[in-house]
Amino acid sequence: MNALLNKSLFLVKEHLGIFKAANNYDIYDPATNELILNCREHNLGFFSKIIRFTKYKKMTPFYLEITTVSGEKIVSMKRPTTFFRSDVEVFNEKDQLIGLFKQKFWSMGGKFEVTDQNGKPVCVLQGKWTGWEFKLSQNNKELAQVSKKWNGLGKELFTSADNYVLQINDTVPQDHKDRKLILAAVLCIDMVLKE
Template identity: 45%
Template structure:
């Protein structure tokens, strides 16, 4: 007969998310709580580009630029771009690379890798199959899930949760805080970290997730 106690058989609390830090130690680009993302728009735009702005000072603090070959630009004219591979480099205004966001060809589910500036995989996002609205699981470099991104992709309103269902931040177009006057286009949005969220480990993932969702789930522009 088993004499194990009920306490011993209980699953216990879920593990805390594993921190991931991949910023250069001398970089202050991603030390903020809020980030305003402004997409470069154009009728015949064949590659993606985004300005990253401090909403409080309205200062440009970074740029995210798609590295698109001529062949890929041609493919975007005839193939749904949400199915195509992409690579985006996040860099400072003086062109110092901070991280890379990369995906290969996809069909049913997207896997988007987050890489260091020198190409080392630091983690990845994987889209849930048949999820309503849009949902991504976030994994570390060992493939272990440590967080989720949930929300409605068509409005680009997502929330970021750890494995204990604690909200870490959000990606939203419905912003009423500092910098709301910057919203002059439907292609702009804010990445906002909750109080207490680690800005050096979680903040970069939120930015990468925002760009990932924008490029993976959004319909052709």
């Protein structure tokens, strides 16, 4: 596992754009303000690009890839076209399935069951009704939290770009396989719930 995933604090900044179809993110170390990871949405189809400019954009498929600044793949996520709820697959650097985010119906603030590749529950990703904070918990123990960072009135009103802070608790061991799922949770929140 890449040592960058052993950090406990990440700042995820979505690229600004008034008319953009693809979603791209930069991931920083907030302590040093250093860019440590990139997340790019590759291979967005022509029809998906068109639909992204309509009210149906939440239904479009996506494929995101998180890499180091030098291009080494860390994790990727994909979702097919969806109509009612989203199931997002998460893959490791070798394109092997490592987990899923299964969206739950009728939850205030958004809720996902996070499972491993065999469908065994790993944790729950639950948002507050205000939509500004999310927690990943396992057996009522918090593993990590994701908070939306305020961008300022101009950016909030005129763009769809959001910034998030991910804080992983010390209870999650370094080099633990679930750290990839925890990092992917931030992008799942933005792509499924906030876009």
